[in-house]
Amino acid sequence: MATLDPRSLSLWHDTLDETVVPRPALLGDVEADVAVVGAGYTGLWTALHLVRTDPSLRVVVLEKEFAGFGASGRNGGWCSALFPTSLRRLAREGGREGGREGGREGAVRLQRMLHRTVPDVGRIAAEEGIDCHFDQGGYLSVARNAAQLQREHADVEEYRSWGFGDSDHRLLDPGEVAETTGIAGALGGVYTPHCAAIHPARLVRGLARAVERRGVVVHEGTRATQVASGRVVTPHGTVRAEHVVLATEGYTPTVPGRRRAVAPVYSLMVATEPLADDVLEQVGLRDRTTFSDKRHLTIYGQRTRDGRLAFGGRGAPYHFGSRVQPAFDRDDRVHEHLRGILRELFPVLRDTRFTHAWGGNLGVPRDWFPSVRHDRRTGLGFAGGYVGDGVATAALAGRTLAAMITGEDPDDLASLPWANRSSRSWEPEPLRWLGVNAVTALMTAADRQEQRTGRPSRLASTFWSAVGQ
Template sequence: MIIGAGYTGLWTAYYLAKADPGLRIVVLEAEVAGFGASGRNGGWCSALFPTSTKRLAARPGAGRDAAIALHRALQATVNEVGLVTAAEGIDCGYHKGGTVVLARTPAQLARARAEVAAAPEWGPGDLRFLEPDEVAERIRATQVLGATFTPHCAALHPGRLVRGLADTVERLGVTIHEQTTVTELAPGRATTRYGVVKADVVVRATEGFTARLAGHRRTVAPVYSLMVATEPLDAATWDRIGLAGRPTFSDYRHLIVYGQRTADGRIAFGGRGAPYHLGSRIAPSFDGRNRVFAGLRRAVTDLFDGLDGVEFTHAWGGPLGVARDWFASVGLDRASGLAWAGGYVGDGVATANLAGRTLTDLILERDSDLVHLPWVGHRSPEWEPEPLRWLGINAGLRAMTAADLEERVTKRPSVVARLVSPLIGGQ
């Protein structure tokens, strides 16, 4: 039994059904398949992991080789998603164009160069530094001093992927019960408003909505990320912007932003900045915040010349899941039959696929390379009780905003960011 019909739950159902068609697999979903972050994200199918490789290597029992193995597994997962969507006929606009991260200030340029310099320590180099003229071959943004490029990312339509997965697993014999809210998990059972469902293995795949489960208020914090999208742009505008190869794009500011050129010719652009709500509350009214939407629209028009008069036709948002130590994890307690995966901090499009394959091997007791990766079995500490949780998370969001302002004023790397970085998965 799987709780949650997002990427994690559906990929787990998919690989279990493919591995053993005789299994009885049921997915319980409070809303509809893909209602959460899986259907609302920025469409980056990337090899990103919320915890730095250095911190992964420092985990007890892990080490450098294990950290590199997880890094390589995530890179391979980007390709795996493309192979499965093609094989299953899931039309989600998958296009592997890599990622360009722009450096637009001297402080951002220093971070870009440092990241490229450090990359070979963790295996063969596949992160490149791009000079401004090389950047312009991929994306023509303003104030560019340089950029980094990695090939390990694909752009896709998140909603089409998750709905396509739901259709696929149902064809494989998996039963999805939508509008079936689970309120409590226990070994061998899940309590719903309709009654108790029993199974040998219960997989918690609820990510940002985990706090709604009894006893899990402090397991994962729901933090909101918001997005905007333009109308389809004409050919002349795309000639000015570039992005012909559809790389996903961002820059080295501290308050995260992310964008892509969609398959239907829009700019879809998102970022953090919306507040965390006291008590890990989640509500439809939190999905939109006019101040953040306005800031995202300004950021897009600041990145690209010639967007005056372009209409922004869509704006939306939703919660993602953040573990206390910014360390995504996957695991199975064999004694209780309770399994879990999540804490992706917004990097879950590909990571959820890796989680689904790993959970499949754990459940079927297959001794694969995946079950020995350093995120398997990790248990993050609980978040602090309120109001400390509210104060800490929102202070961190404010600190990243302040760090970007500090760098614009001082032209040097932020002291604030250096102090906060260890608390949010950095070095």
């Protein structure tokens, strides 16, 4: 288990209303019905839905560090219906091959299910007594140059072609953007109500307590050295179970035999001090609407319950060999760049003090396509590869895994287009290192070109076409 102070991991860990006390490690061999590896959102939502469906199930969760140590406790706090794979790509999964619902119907049903999942997270959190600061103020994507505005219009037209209307995605003019936020230089934007701002560490820590109240056993400080059909082996003992779920997301490459399953890509964040009332008035976001602009290299932000801005983005390097280390959670160059972007978006922050800087890794599959699967023959299950859109998606994945394992599936979740599919492995090194970092460089260059010229980047368009989006 990591020896660092849990409060140093992120703003979210530092503002928990509890002291993180490690749960006991596994001691000896154990029999269970389901063994879950990973006490983040995916693993804990799976455990919760399993025991809500069948309270008699013996479920054991194994965690190398502590519940919420990884991305589930460090993310941007967007519980959104965003999915990294396009509706066109989802529809191309085709037919009902492998039991999956393909075509237009399957793609739309998955998107509608994600729309439902956002308020479901808030509802279940309330039922379980989890105060995760859930506020569904929606998400605003702002266009700050002509190329970004063109993409905003294209996105809304694309959603309309799939049957989604203004109640799902609505174009805003500059005046309407200004009614929500004081982001500088806005030419327009798109608003969707299908997003809530949350305190991510409060949610994941609350989920851990919720599953324990229902009889799930959570062992922390317990590293899985072998994950196989019917068993999880650790240095402290073996858990034998009919079903084994791997829920390790960006840490999956650290599991033996899974080095190339996903690429652990780092996303970093900064947070301001609590802002004065006059500054907050100019920032806006009174309903805690989450925000970004339409650049290619992702940025994301929210206004916290205690009046800060928490803001993050990509741009940190991928590390050779899919290495995951605490030292990679901080990068002075990237953190300073993020502070600069936030001040550019909100000039009123020019004299504001920043109090926190942190980061963590997220899981990127080779085809940018998240998946959830369970093999009834071997009992092995997996969910992940969320490409940073994992808060609500992990909740739906956990519900789906529980349905697959118990056979109780009234919403036919097991036939959704992302179910029971696999992404091919990433290339071996050095090709993986070259490829992932080249994408970051390409998107950075594309954003600079678009800011300078106002014209859409052909390089970025070519890339997204090449990966099938």
